[in-house]
Amino acid sequence: MTWRRESWTADHPLPIGVTKRAQVGEPVRAGDIIAAGATVTSALRVSGARRLGLSPEDLGRELRVRVGTDVVAGTVLARTGRRFARSVTAPIDGRLLHATVDGDLYIAPIVDRWAVRATLDGVVARSDDAIVTIEGEAWGIQGAAAYGPDAIGELTLVVDGPLAEVAPARIDVRLGGRIIVGGARVSAEVITRAHACGIAGLVAGGAPPAGLRVVYGDTVTAFGLPTREERSMPTVLCLIGFAAVPLPLSIYGPLAEMAGARAAIHTASARLFVFATADVGKRDAASPEDAREGDRQPSPSLAERDEVGAADSDLEAVQTGEELIPSADVPSLRER
Amino acid sequence: MTVSTGTGAPVDQTRVALGQPLRIALLHGRGDGSRRTVAHLALASAAEIVASVRASDSRHFVAAAQALREARPEVVVVHADAKDEAPLAELLEALRLGCAAQQPAPRILALVETRLGEALRRRAYPFEFERFADAPALVGTLRALRRAGSDDVVLRDALIEDGARSLAATTATTALAVDVSDRSTSLVLAHPDGQIEAAHLVPLGVGDGADHIVARAGLDNVRRWLPWPIDAPALLERVWSRVRWPAAPSLTEAAILFEMALAREAIAHALRDAAEAGLDVGAMRSAPAILITGRAASFPRGSQSLLVVADGLEPTGVSTVFREPDEGRAERIAMIVSVTLKRAAKVRFMRAAGRSEARVVPGSFGFVAIAGDVDVAVNGPGVRGHGRSGALGVLIDARGRPLSLPARDSERIPAVSGWHEAVGATAAARGTS
Numbered sequence: 001m002t003w004r005r006e007s008w009t010a011d012h013p014l015p016i017g018v019t020k021r022a023q024v025g026e027p028v029r030a031g032d033i034i035a036a037g038a039t040v041t042s043a044l045r046v047s048g049a050r051r052l053g054l055s056p057e058d059l060g061r062e063l064r065v066r067v068g069t070d071v072v073a074g075t076v077l078a079r080t081g082r083r084f085a086r087s088v089t090a091p092i093d094g095r096l097l098h099a100t101v102d103g104d105l106y107i108a109p110i111v112d113r114w115a116v117r118a119t120l121d122g123v124v125a126r127s128d129d130a131i132v133t134i135e136g137e138a139w140g141i142q143g144a145a146a147y148g149p150d151a152i153g154e155l156t157l158v159v160d161g162p163l164a165e166v167a168p169a170r171i172d173v174r175l176g177g178r179i180i181v182g183g184a185r186v187s188a189e190v191i192t193r194a195h196a197c198g199i200a201g202l203v204a205g206g207a208p209p210a211g212l213r214v215v216y217g218d219t220v221t222a223f224g225l226p227t228r229e230e231r232s233m234p235t236v237l238c239l240i241g242f243a244a245v246p247l248p249l250s251i252y253g254p255l256a257e258m259a260g261a262r263a264a265i266h267t268a269s270a271r272l273f274v275f276a277t278a279d280v281g282k283r284d285a286a287s288p289e290d291a292r293e294g295d296r297q298p299s300p301s302l303a304e305r306d307e308v309g310a311a312d313s314d315l316e317a318v319q320t321g322e323e324l325i326p327s328a329d330v331p332s333l334r335e336r
Numbered sequence: 337m338t339v340s341t342g343t344g345a346p347v348d349q350t351r352v353a354l355g356q357p358l359r360i361a362l363l364h365g366r367g368d369g370s371r372r373t374v375a376h377l378a379l380a381s382a383a384e385i386v387a388s389v390r391a392s393d394s395r396h397f398v399a400a401a402q403a404l405r406e407a408r409p410e411v412v413v414v415h416a417d418a419k420d421e422a423p424l425a426e427l428l429e430a431l432r433l434g435c436a437a438q439q440p441a442p443r444i445l446a447l448v449e450t451r452l453g454e455a456l457r458r459r460a461y462p463f464e465f466e467r468f469a470d471a472p473a474l475v476g477t478l479r480a481l482r483r484a485g486s487d488d489v490v491l492r493d494a495l496i497e498d499g500a501r502s503l504a505a506t507t508a509t510t511a512l513a514v515d516v517s518d519r520s521t522s523l524v525l526a527h528p529d530g531q532i533e534a535a536h537l538v539p540l541g542v543g544d545g546a547d548h549i550v551a552r553a554g555l556d557n558v559r560r561w562l563p564w565p566i567d568a569p570a571l572l573e574r575v576w577s578r579v580r581w582p583a584a585p586s587l588t589e590a591a592i593l594f595e596m597a598l599a600r601e602a603i604a605h606a607l608r609d610a611a612e613a614g615l616d617v618g619a620m621r622s623a624p625a626i627l628i629t630g631r632a633a634s635f636p637r638g639s640q641s642l643l644v645v646a647d648g649l650e651p652t653g654v655s656t657v658f659r660e661p662d663e664g665r666a667e668r669i670a671m672i673v674s675v676t677l678k679r680a681a682k683v684r685f686m687r688a689a690g691r692s693e694a695r696v697v698p699g700s701f702g703f704v705a706i707a708g709d710v711d712v713a714v715n716g717p718g719v720r721g722h723g724r725s726g727a728l729g730v731l732i733d734a735r736g737r738p739l740s741l742p743a744r745d746s747e748r749i750p751a752v753s754g755w756h757e758a759v760g761a762t763a764a765a766r767g768t769s
Contacts, residue, residue: 016402042396098433101459130437209576210569221547222579242576
């Protein structure tokens with residue numbers, strides 16, 4: 001397990017009911033919506049080809065509405081003839097979901113909408129109704145297991161070193177929308193508190209299996225549990241394992257270096273992507289882990305930052321949630 | 337592994353492996369027979385079942401399609417009667433909606449009659465559809481998919497089946513092979529005529545399949561076999577760490593006893609799945625010859641392998657137990673005589689050297705030092721049998737069937753410790769023996 005800057009691919013499986021999706025070759029940034037659609041429920045089967053007196057193969061020619069389109073009750077779905085016309089109309093508001101081999105049509109009511117966001121800066125390499133794959137260059141690290149939905153946010157360090165465990169008190173709403181680096185281990189209390197505070201995701205050396213079971217249920221396994229719904233579950237990436245595992249300096253150092261950069265957790269592959277420049281931290285460095293310990297200036301802890309922020313009244317403020325906080329608390333690489 | 341094909345013949349280098357993991361979805365008719373048939377096919381082919389949908393599934397069309405999409409099956413196995421054609425056609429439509437864009441697209445293998453097969457073939461478009469007239473051919477195709485074109489790969493499950501057949505032929509009785517590996521658990525019942533019934537559960541093992549044991553059996557069911565108190569979070573952390581580093585050998589006694597606990601539950605769950613698939617579990621439990629292989633046979637002491645089988649399989653008759661580790665030679669380790677008693681009984685042993693008797697009380701569990709060919713008869717329950725004791729002797733198991741453990745730690749731990757000590761499976765027991 002090591003940091004690598006290279007071209008990665010990230011698969012984004014899509015649920016049924018896709019309305020629009022990014023096309024192959026389209027450039028995207030992490031966090032962009034790459035597919036959106038409707039959540040549909042119990043579908044109605046409507047007689048199509050038989051009602052029109054057609055063979056099932058000919059139904060497609062007579063469809064007035066493309067499969068996958070939203071329709072309202074009474075919409076003519078297919079029609080034949082001129083003077084003695086026969087038609088098939090939508091019995092309900094919903095989506096024309098599927099045409100069967102027999103030439104029947106499924107229409108399902110729409111109960112919700114969904115969106116899938118990119119977890120990588122890059123271009124769309126594959127796009128169909130089942131999956132959108134993005135290929136792009138980033139700093140990346142392969143973790144052991146990840147849980148919850150994909151997460152995108154600013155990488156933020158809340159521990160003082162690789163051996164430290166994050167205390168629940170360090171988590172508050174000011175960190176909302178960020179990906180928190182939690183040091184050696186994050187407890188169930190930290191996970192639930194982070195979720196309640198709207199934190200995008202947690203990255204740590206490990207997380208206790210019993211705590212993960214409390215949060216994600218008894219069926220969770222050591223191989224992770226990617227989920228789809230945003231915000232319904234917290235996101236946790238265990239980089240090394242499940243015990244309290246001190247992060248090696250070769251992992252923690254670059255994390256500290258890149259604090260403030262945009263990042264994404266791709267839970268299906270258990271990877272953390274960080275969108276920082278190639279020479280982050282050290283001008284001639286090929287990789288963050290190659291940087292010498294002495295050359296590195298790890299990000300200050302939140303407590304230290306609070307002191308700095310309080311002393312520096314000229315700092316520009318940024319809005320996070322309902323509070324204004326100095327932008328020194330969200331250092332970006334541009335500012336270094 | 338090296339397989340010799342005879343004196344002077346060239347030696348073929350082969351690899352024994354589980355093959356490529358194969359994710360299969362099962363679509364079956366409304367009858368229980370159909371459910372059992374597809375489950376049996378999946379177990380026989382050592383495929384990983386990712387979805388199982390009945391023709392009369394209560395989920396609505398979109399939910400079924402979504403479940404199949406998320407399952408990402410590589411193969412869909414279909415079995416149904418003619419009367420299930422309409423609901424099965426609906427399921428195939430759900431498969432088309434859910435998996436039409438999947439790459440590579442799932443293949444459909446159907447064990448159905450010709451007319452139904454033709455009807456389903458039309459409805460399965462655009463998926464590749466293949467009809468089979470008999471189950472062995474379908475299982476052969478699934479195994480070929482797992483082999484993924486590597487002719488030098490010998491599938492582990494096929495090797496275990498060969499081992500069971502060979503033992504049945506040698507002993508001229510039914511033989512059961514029990515294999516527990518990192519990621520799979522197998523039970524193969526072989527008859528002297530070469531017929532077999534096999535259940536290979538993937539992923540369910542003591543290595544990277546260990547968390548599946550916990551997910552299925554529950555943490556308490558693994559913990560109950562440990563002869564010391566341990567809290568649930570610590571045990572779970574141990575299981576998950578094992579999953580991440582499955583190759584690490586169990587060196588300490590605690591690690592060995594923990595692996596034994598996992599192996600017992602793996603065997604018990606393999607039996608349960610085999611029973612649900614309609615396999616003859618009664619015959620498995622009463623098989624006169626039992627061969628233990630894989631990780632369950634690789635414990636440092638034969639008594640540890642024996643205890644795992646006695647607890648996990650719960651044999652019901654008189655059985656001779658062999659074990660063959662992956663990197664070792666086969667050996668006969670002991671004979672098990674399992675009896676369920678309501679009151680004290682006498683066990684008679686008849687050998688060429690003479691007769692002997694032992695008094696057995698309900699709940700007793702321990703060895704009788706007898707060597708060689710033995711005829712055993714227990715008055716009362718009517719247990720009779722013949723076997724050959726191994727290095728450990730004859731294990732009399734009068735704990736009863738089904739084996740039940742006390743719920744409270746204060747009663748359970750002494751009982752489990754006692755069983756370990758009785759067979760010499762722990763260092764403490766070995767020190768006192």
